[in-house]
Amino acid sequence: MSGWELFFEAAIKAVAVFALVLVTVIILVWFERKVVADMQNRLGPMRAGPWGILQTIADGVKLIFKEPVVPRKVEYALYMVAPIAALVPAILIFMVIPIGEPFTLGDRVINLAGADLNIGLLYILAMSSVAVYAVVLAGWASGSKYPLLGSVRASAQMISYEAAMGLALVPVVMFTGTTSMSKIVDAQAGDFLGFLGVWNIILIPSFIIFFISGVAETNRAPFDLVEAENEIVGGYHTEYSGFRFALFFLAEYANIFNISAITVTLFLGGWHGPNFGAPDWIAWALPIFWFMAKSFMLVFVFVWIRASLPRMRYDQLMAFGWKKLIPVSLLWIVLSSVAIAVRRLGLPWT
Amino acid sequence: MGWFADMLGPFRGFAVTLRQMTRPRLTTSYPKEKRVKPQRFHGRHVLNRYPDGMEKCIGCELCAGVCPARCIYVRGADNPPDNPVSPGERYGFIYEINMLRCIFCAMCVEACPTEAITMTHLFEMSTTTRDDAIYTRDELLVEMDGTPRHPDPPNRLFDFDELKLGSGWMRATAPGGRAAFEGVVAWTPSATQGELPAERGQSAASGAEDPDPDSRSSSPQGGEELPTDPPDRSSSPDGEELPTDPPGSVDPDSTRSSSTPQGGEELPSDPKDRHEP
Structure with missing residues (x-):
């Protein structure tokens, strides 16, 4: 295993992850608009391409050619850095998610993840904390009151839900005994009732808490008071236009997919899925298909939530995070550690 | 179990949104498809x-x-x-x-x-x-x-083609536009468009919802659109016997030769004049 091989593998993976994130976001934006339109008896985008599937590309082209207006009072350097700081963590998080079965090329096993870190979960939590910086910087550097309010809201919200999110992950780590994403997926291998996967579904409280915190973490409805239009215009990206705004937009949707993909990896068996005895030339793609299908199922839930629920009030949001989610997840940690202890050591009175 | 139903309350909205996905879309893709406008649409x-x-x-x-x-x-x-x-x-x-x-x-x-x-x-x-x-x-x-x-x-x-549709305007203001003349072909809207189907009045289904424009513009008799039973004709407000046969369209030549523009009202023999209130 020479250094060059490692370099090329890493380079190809980085490019592939970047491309995958971008393509997924393009499909995701269109998907969301279509699903929300369906739920509101509308058609959604219909003009660009068949069923408007090129709508996102058209929007992107439009944003690139728009004039990037820079307000006079911005803190220039930070103002410029913030959109990049928003997108980079989103892509970096996706780097550690295994999207398919590892395959062997020559004498090397290649993981279908950007990097198979043994501290994958911690890395994800760290990166999602870094994403808060982008929001804070954007709001502060804009030199305007609404972005500042939005960013203060966003940072408070993201930090408090980060706590619930981290606590929800603890039982997963306790059950699987690892923080590496690919090992967590491996721990969920096997069949149940013939075709159902042995997923971490048994950790369903963790799953629910994690997903709710994920929705809050990505500032999506019903937790989207970061960009509550009727109060604070667009939130932290009010003063951004053109492609700099598009980067924020891109980061938001990439984060939606990230949360879905992480949830799939941790709780829904990752790329595991039935292969129905398919021939080899299909079988190699099936894990990727299952991963994508499960992820988009969760993305659908994201959109479904957005179409169904109204926006929460700020005190409700904070109370829900601190008074409900965190105590419940702490309780669930205690319960699951008792369960693990009983499984390992037997009941205390025996 | 009341508390359980209360807990599920906020989640009923999810069923609503999911159910809406199966409903028909209300959007009309405007320049491509156009709605049939009401007969008396206030256009140009x-x-x-x-x-x-x-x-x-x-x-x-x-x-x-x-x-x-x-x-x-x-x-x-x-x-x-x-x-x-x-x-x-x-x-x-x-x-x-x-x-x-x-x-x-x-x-x-x-x-x-x-x-x-x-x-x-x-x-x-x-x-x-x-x-x-x-x-x-x-x-x-x-x-x-x-x-x-x-x-x-x-x-x-x-x-x-929409322009060739007889609008409701001529009929609304024409002598034949009276409710008492429901079911009677009474007016030629404008030149060479043939006769509109007979008056249907407000008791029958509205013509605006007719999806097939041909049945309105080109079918001269419009017989299938007539209300099969005209009970309101026989019991007109003034109690007078209504004409049993349609008066027919006005002959263009007679219109021109007559000194007043509305040839129909000039003819005293026209049965519909007897019903002026």
Whole structure:
């Protein structure tokens, strides 16, 4: 295993992850608009391409050619850095998610993840904390009151839900005994009732808490008071236009997919899925298909939530995070550690 | 179990949104598909002609007088004796409507004594200059075959067939538009468009929801659309016996030879005149 091989593998993976994130976001934006339109008896985008599937590309082209207006009072350097700081963590998080079965090329096993870190979960939590910086910087550097309010809201919200999110992950780590994403997926291998996967579904409280915190973490409805239009215009990206705004937009949707993909990896068996005895030339793609299908199922839930629920009030949001989610997840940690202890050591009175 | 139902309460909204996904879409992809407009849609005006091509406008300026937006400018002129433009003494020499001021109230249609000005289904009137929004006599006059002139060149986005539909305007103001004449073919809307189906009145299904425009414009008898049983005809308000056979359309030649523009009302033998209240 020479250094060059490692370099090329890493380079190809980085490019592939970047491309995958971008393509997924393009499909995701269109998907969301279509699903929300369906739920509101509308058609959604219909003009660009068949069923408007090129709508996102058209929007992107439009944003690139728009004039990037820079307000006079911005803190220039930070103002410029913030959109990049928003997108980079989103892509970096996706780097550690295994999207398919590892395959062997020559004498090397290649993981279908950007990097198979043994501290994958911690890395994800760290990166999602870094994403808060982008929001804070954007709001502060804009030199305007609404972005500042939005960013203060966003940072408070993201930090408090980060706590619930981290606590929800603890039982997963306790059950699987690892923080590496690919090992967590491996721990969920096997069949149940013939075709159902042995997923971490048994950790369903963790799953629910994690997903709710994920929705809050990505500032999506019903937790989207970061960009509550009727109060604070667009939130932290009010003063951004053109492609700099598009980067924020891109980061938001990439984060939606990230949360879905992480949830799939941790709780829904990752790329595991039935292969129905398919021939080899299909079988190699099936894990990727299952991963994508499960992820988009969760993305659908994201959109479904957005179409169904109204926006929460700020005190409700904070109370829900601190008074409900965190105590419940702490309780669930205690319960699951008792369960693990009983499984390992037997009941205390025996 | 009450607490459980309470807990599920917020989640009922999810079922609602999911159920909506199976419902039909309400959107009309506008330039591609167009809705059938109501019969009396308040669209752009037209100046009508008699079936022989004579203009109906007599230049009386009543439309300009009644217009609440003051958007109509009319000047009448005497008809040239050797080549008359309208059957009357005078005709609309200048006729301009400023569509930027028009509020589409159709008071002009109400005021017009000769049904010269009516409204159409046309509503796509965007222009790039204000001057273009002032429609002159040439643009407002229908073609010799009764079709309204469209200001734009033929384009696949425009539904020119729609112009051939008889609008409800002529029938609303025509003698045959009375409710007592439900089921009676009584009026030829404009030149060469044949007869509209007989009056259906408000008791039958509205013509605006008719998805097939051909059945309205081209079928001369419209027999299948008639209410099969006309009980309200036999029990008219004044109790008089109504005509059992339709009076038929007005002969174009008789219209021209008669001195008044509305030939139908000039004929005393016409049975529908007996029902003036």
